[in-house]
Amino acid sequence: MAAAASASTGLILPSLHVLLLLTSVSLTRAQLPGTWEVLVEDAGIASMHTAVTRFGTVVLLDRTDIGPSRLPLPKGHCRRDPTDRALPVGDCTAHSALLDPATRRLRPLSILTDTWCSSGQFLPDGTLLQSGGDLDGFRKLRTISPCSLDDRSPCDWLELPSPLLAAGRWYATNQILPDGSVVVVGGRAAPSVEFYPPDRPLRPFPFLAAASDPQMDNLYPFVHLLPDGHLFVFANARSVLYDPDSGDVLLEYPVLDGGPRNYPSAGSSAMLPLDPADGYARAEVVVCGGAQYGAFLHRDVDMPAGVTCGRLVATDTDPAWAMEEMPFPRIMGDMVMLPTGEVLIINGAQAGSQGFELASRPCLNPVLYRPNEPDGLRFMTLTPTEISRMYHSTANLLPDGRVLVAGSNPHYFYRFEGEFPTELRVEAFSPEYLSPDKASLRPGIEAAPDKVGYGEGFELEIEVALPVVGVVEANLLSAPFATHSFSQGQRMVRLSVSPPVDVASGGGDGAPYRYRIVCTAPPNGRVAPPGYYMAFAVNQGVPSAARWVQLAL
Incomplete structure (x- = not known):
């Protein structure tokens, strides 16, 4: 149905893609590029936040205050929080874990404060800085110095007693800066930026307040560091060029057509590879997918998602968005940069919005975006997964070239029955470049x-x-x-x-x-x-x- 609708609106796709979409019922997984495998049948937690460390291990992180997970903590490591709404007398299960994808081993980690909808970034020494969350995690900073699962002294989360964040950061975005410091941008009811280390004061960022509306589409803003040291910041359908040193907005870009793109409208964004051929002076940003305006406000789980991508040279003197259309409408898709310079668009749904139980029609097919192909020939439909990856799912590139896919829990608590149950399986997707005929x-x-x-x-x-x-x-x-x-x-x-x-x-x-x-x-x-x-x-x-x-x- 979606393919027919796209064709009727004048979407130009390669003939192969049209054939795939119109005859999808007769396709087998083997007829499309890429392969899937389940790495872990039961990770014990659904990873809302995921990061790959320099040891090749993967930090899986969910939230606290949701009741027990299926991954027990070591004896004596229980978390006791009398304000925990689900387990005020103590929680002896893990809400974070360290995974070795090569051996498929898993180690529970201890997280003490609530990391619901928090943010993170690696520091220059490889330490993962994690910021904000909800409840007792609202202004907290945490770190983990990663390790191998073979290390005799296992690594774990460290809750920093100080400093605290200057503002509560729930649904914020982090970006490392040229000097190795980290800027923390936005969050719910936080139209401001601050820095770690906190050697600069909190700065108001009125753009984020101006980009807001009744459905809060300025959350988890898309932030990219441009090669001139400025930040491209996108929220809702608007974007600006921001100077993190002075706090000035240097340029407002044209509005991107197609409706809101940030949380809870659940588009995604990636910056294309920087290239020495142009002296690293050109930076191009792509923003794809998103919900229709009103899907979140009206809890319309069946409202079709957006199908468009906007592409913009953020470093141009007169920038303009160029529009493209994906093979599928998509919200909650992850855009993963591959080592070839192509972008994998994976996970998500084809209708509804971000939020608990607010989406339907899982988008099982990943799509490969090939930015150097001619317009109209850039998207390739890939082999579908058999696992729905809805709200709170993640995707990360692994050092072996595979893409690790984890999470999906569109419910307030863990729920293992009904439609779109909490997903504890961890998968790996192997792009076509890992096929045996390329060995x-x-x-x-x-x-x-x-x-x-x-x-x-x-x-x-x-x-x-x-x-x-x-x-x-x-x-x-x-x-x-x-x-x-x-x-x-x-x-x-x-x-x-x-x-x-x-x-x-x-x-x-x-x-x-x-x-x-x-x-x-x-x-x-x-x-x-x-x-x-x-x-x-x-x-x-x-x-x-x-x-x-x-x-x-």
């Missing part, structure tokens, strides 16, 4: 530095089964904090690379070919803030597994 092209990074400085040259040594033809790309991808359909701090930076130089030639004995490429690190923290990045080598569109590299000031 001979997939490079492996055999040597890489642990740390590089801005503008420095450094070497990667790679191995591949077949001789390299052309240039091997090297790309840095950040590890964002994914929640509520937006990956806070997500970033991809392409590197300048030299042509590959033979180190060792493969041969008939099955030995791989070995090459050295010289890369140049990003020039400054405006292009790539300090911290740990996944470094990928990409050979003819097929990425390696990543090596973690720290970009240091």
Whole structure:
């Protein structure tokens, strides 16, 4: 039905996509690109917030004050909060966990204050900073210094006694800045910004108040750090260029057509890769999906979601939105940057809005957005999952190139019966570049530095089964904090690379070919803030597994 409606409105799609949409009942999963697997049958918690650490482990985080989870805490680690509405006498179950996707092992973590609809960002040393939430977590800051599950001294959450946030932050967004500090933007009834460390005062941000309306579509604003050091901030259907140093709004962008996009209207956004070919001067932002205005206000779970994406060069002197249409309407979709520079749009629903039990018609098919293809040929429909991922689901890129999908709990408490039950399974989606027929092209990074400085040259040594033809790309991808359909701090930076130089030639004995490429690190923290990045080598569109590299000031 949705495909027919799109066709009637003049949507231009590749003939393959039209065929897929019109004959979807006869398609099998094997006929579409990509594969799915369940990594964990029962993680014990539904991950509302998810982040991948430099150890390759994954922090899963839900909220407290919802009753017991299915993951017990170690003996003696119970949380006791007399104000807890569900378990005032004590909660001995975990609401956070550390997952190793390689071994599928899981370790419970202790979280003490409520992290409902909170925000987060990795600091330059790899520590995950987590901010805000509800109730006793409203003004709290927490950290976890990640570890491997094999570490004898296991890592866990640390609740910081001070400082407290200057304002309560519920539904806020975090972004690391060029100097390694973090800006915390907005939140419910908080049209302001503040910083961590708190060496700058809280600043009013009237734009967020102006972007609000009765259904609160200024929450979880989309924030992207541009390569000039300014912030692109999007809320509702409006966006501005914001100077985090002075607090000035430098530019107001045109309004994006198609209705509201932020919580609770549940669109998503990504910044496309920054490229040395233009001196890292051009930054392009994509905003996709969202609910129709009124779906949240009227609790209309059947109102069709938006189908449009807007694309804008945020660094242009006269920017304008270019509009495109996705193969499916979608709310609560996660936009995950892949190491190829393509964007995976995954999770969510085709009707309703964000909120408890306010959506219907799960969107099971991921979509690949290929930004360098001609307009009208950019979207590719991928293999569907069999698991509905509705409100409070997440998606994150793993260092091996897969995408980890977790969460989905569209109910106030955990509920394991009825439509769209609380989902404790964790899946991994493997894009087509991981298919067996691409294995001979997939490079492996055999040597890489642990740390590089801005503008420095450094070497990667790679191995591949077949001789390299052309240039091997090297790309840095950040590890964002994914929640509520937006990956806070997500970033991809392409590197300048030299042509590959033979180190060792493969041969008939099955030995791989070995090459050295010289890369140049990003020039400054405006292009790539300090911290740990996944470094990928990409050979003819097929990425390696990543090596973690720290970009240091």
